[in-house]
Amino acid sequence: MVYKIKIWIDGGCRGNGNINAIGAAAAISIDPYEKEEAWQFMPSNRLRPVTNQRAELLAVIIALQQAWAKCESLDDNPWLDVEIHTDSRFVIGCMTNWIEKWSRNGWTNSMGCPVVNQDLIKRTYELQMRLKEEGNVEYTWVPRGENVEADGLCNKLMDKHS
Template sequence: MAYKMRIYVDGGCRGNGRSSAIGAAAAAFKNRWGKHRGWIRILPSSPRPTNQRAEITAIILALEKALEKFEQLDHNPYLDVRIYSDSKYAVRCMKKWIYKWTDNGWVNSRGYPVANRDLLEEASELDSRLREEGRVKFIWIPREKNEIADRLCNEALDR
């Protein structure tokens, strides 16, 4: 029997692209009764926060928390992890681009170094570890279906 984890993630950045930018990431686990438990992470000021860095950080946070949860279980079930994001960029990174970039030596289709490589490599390593225990799917959802993670992220940015 599979142990299901449903995780909603969101990242945000205020002042995107400016030196005064602040960023945050959030991950919210949804349990079988529909309740949520959330975590947040404030992005460091260097490298400069961006929306894309925040979205990938949210995925990293979700993967870390999923691995922590798995390690706390008193049995060793097959995992069925689904990570929901309203960022097409983050989902595409994790579903297909990351594999191409790894094969290309972290050079994008235009011949430039891949942006956010540091975070993407971390996400890839965590994803690989979690896949050793089961299945991991990254699913794009519309922003209005990501209310909990969006709220957590905005609350973190408001602090």
């Protein structure tokens, strides 16, 4: 049996990289029975500096954690098919093109420098590899206009804390 989970994610930041920046990450999941769940997270001081890229990576972490929690809650141990939809080309590049190379190269980039945001990227890699033992994880780029709900959750949370 295959259990499909579709998740739309978004991360955002106001005042990108500044000391008073406000960021948020959100993920919205639709399970096979079309039930919708939403998760959101406000990056705290321990995640400084708050940047758009860090918020986007946090959205991936939220999605992968929730997919793993769903996997653990299922009784019949099905093959998991996780689809993560994002409007971030950065996330797509990290998770599909660069992450395996960085891991093999000791978390250095092609110029020999340490990978930026590797704390969050390592966490996404760990979660992704764990999920891949139970199924498949795919990332799909969507235009920003098709990611309205996840974007809306991020903006609401940032509005709340502005």
